[in-house]
Amino acid sequence: MTRINHHLSDPILMAYSAGTLPEAFNLMVASHVSLCDECRARVESFDAVGGAILEDSALEVAAMSDDALAATMALIAGGAVEPAPKASVRKDSILPAPLQDYIGGDLADVKWRSVGMGVKQAILPTSKDASARLLYIPAGAAMPDHGHRGIEMTMVLQGAFIDEGERFARGDVEIADSDLDHTPVADIGEDCICLAVTDGPLQFKSLLPKIAQPFLRI
Amino acid sequence: MDQPLVIKKDTTARSDWISHVERIRDARDQKAFAELFQYFAPRVKAFLMKSGADATLAEECAQEVMATLWHKAHMFDPSRASVATWIFTIARNRKIDLLRKQRRPEPEDLPWGPEAEPDQEDTLVLQQESELLRKALEELPDAQRQLIERAYFGDLSHSQIAEETGLPLGTIKSRIRLALDRLRHAMK
Numbered sequence: 001m002t003r004i005n006h007h008l009s010d011p012i013l014m015a016y017s018a019g020t021l022p023e024a025f026n027l028m029v030a031s032h033v034s035l036c037d038e039c040r041a042r043v044e045s046f047d048a049v050g051g052a053i054l055e056d057s058a059l060e061v062a063a064m065s066d067d068a069l070a071a072t073m074a075l076i077a078g079g080a081v082e083p084a085p086k087a088s089v090r091k092d093s094i095l096p097a098p099l100q101d102y103i104g105g106d107l108a109d110v111k112w113r114s115v116g117m118g119v120k121q122a123i124l125p126t127s128k129d130a131s132a133r134l135l136y137i138p139a140g141a142a143m144p145d146h147g148h149r150g151i152e153m154t155m156v157l158q159g160a161f162i163d164e165g166e167r168f169a170r171g172d173v174e175i176a177d178s179d180l181d182h183t184p185v186a187d188i189g190e191d192c193i194c195l196a197v198t199d200g201p202l203q204f205k206s207l208l209p210k211i212a213q214p215f216l217r218i
Numbered sequence: 219m220d221q222p223l224v225i226k227k228d229t230t231a232r233s234d235w236i237s238h239v240e241r242i243r244d245a246r247d248q249k250a251f252a253e254l255f256q257y258f259a260p261r262v263k264a265f266l267m268k269s270g271a272d273a274t275l276a277e278e279c280a281q282e283v284m285a286t287l288w289h290k291a292h293m294f295d296p297s298r299a300s301v302a303t304w305i306f307t308i309a310r311n312r313k314i315d316l317l318r319k320q321r322r323p324e325p326e327d328l329p330w331g332p333e334a335e336p337d338q339e340d341t342l343v344l345q346q347e348s349e350l351l352r353k354a355l356e357e358l359p360d361a362q363r364q365l366i367e368r369a370y371f372g373d374l375s376h377s378q379i380a381e382e383t384g385l386p387l388g389t390i391k392s393r394i395r396l397a398l399d400r401l402r403h404a405m406k
């Protein structure tokens with residue numbers, strides 16, 4: 001496992017554990033945690049906080065109906081609802097299991113669309129309160145100049161990119177808020193593939209991408 | 219909320235929840251299940267109501283969560299979580315599924331997978347730490363404990379909590395951070 005230098009923040013991991021994040025951000029956390037043992041441990045400790053609250057003696061509880069236990073036993077007698085069998089995970093893929101799940105396959109199955117200058121993207125199906133997409137940036141190329149409303153998180157899956165003098169490699173996450181006007185550039189050597197999630201639409205600076213924005217849904 | 223939350227005094231001993239789950243797993247023990255149900259179902263229901271479910275939906279959903287516990291008793295690993303944490307994660311996932319109508323992407327399983335038999339010492343350490351965490355949470359000043367509780371059980375973002383409590387956002391973030399720091403400190 002490669003060394004990861006840029007992690008997710010505590011508030012994000014805690015919100016993942018509490019179950020209050022938009023789906024696209026959940027996908028980012030699940031993907032990062034798949035690659036990062038440190039953040040996995042932190043998520044599990046936030047789960048433990050959730051458990052401690054559930055057991056807190058000061059917690060207000062809501063009385064169940066009188067026949068609740070009997071109803072539950074009847075539910076149990078009806079048998080378990082079997083979850084749909086999970087597609088098998090390819091271990092040799094650059095895509096962690098949650099992403100393979102959302103793509104419904106491996107990298108070869110991604111339906112890329114060009115956004116110009118050799119950069120490609122594929123939007124992943126999540127709830128509309130935030131968006132997730134894969135980005136493909138040719139080695140040495142720049143992401144189209146963009147600012148954004150809201151928070152944007154970008155995690156490297158393959159290759160690396162440089163932004164604001166810092167290098168982000170596989171597993172690293174860059175977290176940018178709306179104040180950051182940035183231009184990540186893919187490192188030379190290998191094409192860069194990233195997962196990017198944002199809770200506000202991207203705003204491209206140059207005219208052409210701006211016109212294209214509504215059509216590309218970014 | 220159409221049904222008042224009733225404060226119930228906690229009278230059940232917690233230490234043997236693991237054996238309760240084991241009795242359900244090994245012997246389909248209905249008495250063990252009834253005790254777990256009595257303690258946890260009203261808590262799960264309260265969690266779901268605070269997350270925005272009405273009383274009827276929360277009741278139904280709490281029953282489903284407890285039924286899942288019965289069916290999945292063989293998957294519980296006491297070296298990785300306390301029973302309360304395990305139930306919390308089941309309830310949390312059900313909440314996302316049902317109230318938010320979303321899928322919840324889960325991380326890839328660790329390469330070594332679940333061990334056939336949980337290590338005794340790992341189990342002991344994990345359960346002791348969970349107990350420490352619970353005590354640390356209970357010993358937090360009320361304001362901080364309630365904020366942490368709201369962050370988990372309210373389905374509210376920090377900015378929504380700010381609107382409801384009238385506390386400035388910076389204060390809430392720093393209080394939650396402070397509370398977490400205190401929890402960490404208490405765990406040392």
